[in-house]
Amino acid sequence: MNFDVKRRLMLKGSMVAGMATVAAAAGLLSPTSVLAAWPKAAFDAKSIDSAMSTLLGSSAATNSGDIKIKAPSIAENGAVVNVVVSTKIPDVESISILVEKNGTPLAFTADLAKTVDAFVKTRVKLGKTSKVIGVVKAGGKIFSANKVVKVTVGGCGG
Amino acid sequence: MRVNIVNKNGQANIRVLIKHPMETGLRKDKATGKVLPANYIQSLKIEHKGQLVVNAKCGVAVSKDPFFYFKVGGVAAGDAIKISWLDNQGKTETKDETVG
Numbered sequence: 001m002n003f004d005v006k007r008r009l010m011l012k013g014s015m016v017a018g019m020a021t022v023a024a025a026a027g028l029l030s031p032t033s034v035l036a037a038w039p040k041a042a043f044d045a046k047s048i049d050s051a052m053s054t055l056l057g058s059s060a061a062t063n064s065g066d067i068k069i070k071a072p073s074i075a076e077n078g079a080v081v082n083v084v085v086s087t088k089i090p091d092v093e094s095i096s097i098l099v100e101k102n103g104t105p106l107a108f109t110a111d112l113a114k115t116v117d118a119f120v121k122t123r124v125k126l127g128k129t130s131k132v133i134g135v136v137k138a139g140g141k142i143f144s145a146n147k148v149v150k151v152t153v154g155g156c157g158g
Numbered sequence: 159m160r161v162n163i164v165n166k167n168g169q170a171n172i173r174v175l176i177k178h179p180m181e182t183g184l185r186k187d188k189a190t191g192k193v194l195p196a197n198y199i200q201s202l203k204i205e206h207k208g209q210l211v212v213n214a215k216c217g218v219a220v221s222k223d224p225f226f227y228f229k230v231g232g233v234a235a236g237d238a239i240k241i242s243w244l245d246n247q248g249k250t251e252t253k254d255e256t257v258g
Contacts, residue, residue, distance in 0.1 A: 038200040043217040080221045099219055103184075107219035110228070113211040117169065117229035120214075123221035 043106050048098055048133065051106040055096065056137055064089065067145035069134045078126040078151035085120050085134035092118040092138045100146075101130035126151045161241055165257050170233040172204060174226045174241055176251070182218040197247055199224060205240040206230055233257050 045051035049059040070084035085095050095118065096109035107124045118136070126132070126149060133146040162173040176199065183196025196218065204212035212228050230239070235257055242252040 038215055043215075084227075102219050104217060104219070107217050108214065110212055110214035112228075113209070115206070115230060115232040116211050117231060119227075119229050121225075121227035123225050125219045125221055 039109075042109075044104060045106060046104060048100060048105045051098060051104070052096075052135065052142070055106065055109060056094070056135070056142055058142055061135060061142040061144035064136070064143035064145055067134050067136055067143060069132060069145055069147040071132050071147050071149050073148070074150045074152065075126060076152055078128065080123050081126050081132070081149055081151075082123055083121070083132055083134075085136070087118045087134075087136050087138075087143070089118065089136055089138045089143060092136055093140075094137045095120045096135040096137075097122070097124060098133040098135060099124060099126055099130050100133060102127050105133075159241070159243070159251050159253050161239075161253050161255050163239060163255055163257055165233065165235060168231065168233055170206075170230045170237075170239065170257050172228050172230060172239065172241070174202070174224075176224050176243060178222070178224060178243075178245065180218065180220055180222045180224060184218075197245060199243050199245045201244045202226060203240075203242050204228060204230065205238075205242075206233060207237055208240075 039055055042051050042055035045054055052059040066089050067085065067087045071081060075081045083097055085097060092112060094109060094111045097107045098105040099107050108122055110120050129150045131146045131148050133144055135142060135144045160175045164171045178199055179197055180199065181194050181197040185194050186192065187194055198218050199216050202214040203210060211230050237257040239255045239257060240252065242250060244250045
């Protein structure tokens, strides 16, 4: 990615973040602003960077020790891998789960109102052994942490 | 869709289990060799007393028969919780629950 494109993305990102902050300040998730349609481009993105910049406005995440990812070290069945992402970071706006080695890394994302605990649990598919990345957007900033899950049987392509 | 809500001192621990194939659109039917069309849940919403509190979006990498667990705070017994999902084929299901 060249510098100009990156700069464009940054500008676009800061605008989106700005709007999200306004909605978050109201303490509500409103169906019209934050909750646009299903973010197809982010889910179709083939790389973590493009998925994150499309979804969150930036792919520049700070590694954070305050994000806890609970997932098995070894998954016998990659088709069903339990993942919990939780954090103590304040003002969480959204939590996303990405699987590095999947064709389309973005698996799941949830916008959470202020009353909701910064915690999500779901089950995802892993095509092969991969890092599972938890991304937390809080106070307009992006934080991430990851955990490697070793898959002994593939989850995609049955 | 099965929903379990536990009220833990004003925090509703909401577990949702949905029966859904979560087909990626990449797999082939072994018998016919035809590609199985994509069929997966894209959106899951939880409303507390009419306010949207969880707005989740899924891709094809969420497992078959998806399970979700959220902890919604600031609830009281008797509060209405509405859970709904929508898949890429336009199918949808809604469930109205009450905090116990």
